[in-house]
Amino acid sequence: MKILYFLIIILSCNVLAEGKANHFKVKYVRVDKNGKGIVKFLQPLAGTPSSCGSSHNSDLAFNTNTEGGKAIFSIVLTAYTTGKKIQAYGTNNCDIYGVVESWNWGFIID
Numbered sequence: 001m002k003i004l005y006f007l008i009i010i011l012s013c014n015v016l017a018e019g020k021a022n023h024f025k026v027k028y029v030r031v032d033k034n035g036k037g038i039v040k041f042l043q044p045l046a047g048t049p050s051s052c053g054s055s056h057n058s059d060l061a062f063n064t065n066t067e068g069g070k071a072i073f074s075i076v077l078t079a080y081t082t083g084k085k086i087q088a089y090g091t092n093n094c095d096i097y098g099v100v101e102s103w104n105w106g107f108i109i110d
Contacts, residue, residue: 019049019090019101021060023109026080031073035065036096039076045090045101052094053101060088060103061096072103085109 024041031037044057053059062076063069079086088106096102 017048017050018092018104019045019053019057019060020047021086021088021106022046023085023087025083025085026076027058029073029076029080031064035063035069037062037064037069037073037076038097038100039072039086039088039103041086047089048092049090050092050094050101053090053099056097056100059100060090061094061100062103063096072106075106075108079108 021041024043027040027042029037029039038056038059038061041058041060045060049057062072064073075086078084085108086106087109089104090101091104092101094101
């Protein structure tokens with residue numbers, strides 16, 4: 001039973017250790033010639049953003065060289081051009097840009 005409680009605590013901490021765009025609007029989108037992109041939201045990420053992205057606390061990174069990155073780019077551009085909000089979660093690491101938390105998953109809010 002103690003092991004079960006321990007696992008629940010560990011898994012709960014890991015789930016909460018990420019930056020979160022909680023119904024945020026997009027301020028701008030940037031894509032570099034290497035395909036790496038950044039979405040900047042109008043407010044800082046909620047939750048527990050990664051420490052590696054502390055200097056870019058309103059941003060999430062993505063890579064348009066991957067199918068997932070292309071989908072993220074589409075979501076972000078659609079939200080930006082229509083004025084819709086985004087619910088998005090980070091990965092709690094900065095593996096795309098060394099100083100911006102990477103996008104894990106997200107969707108457009110009506």
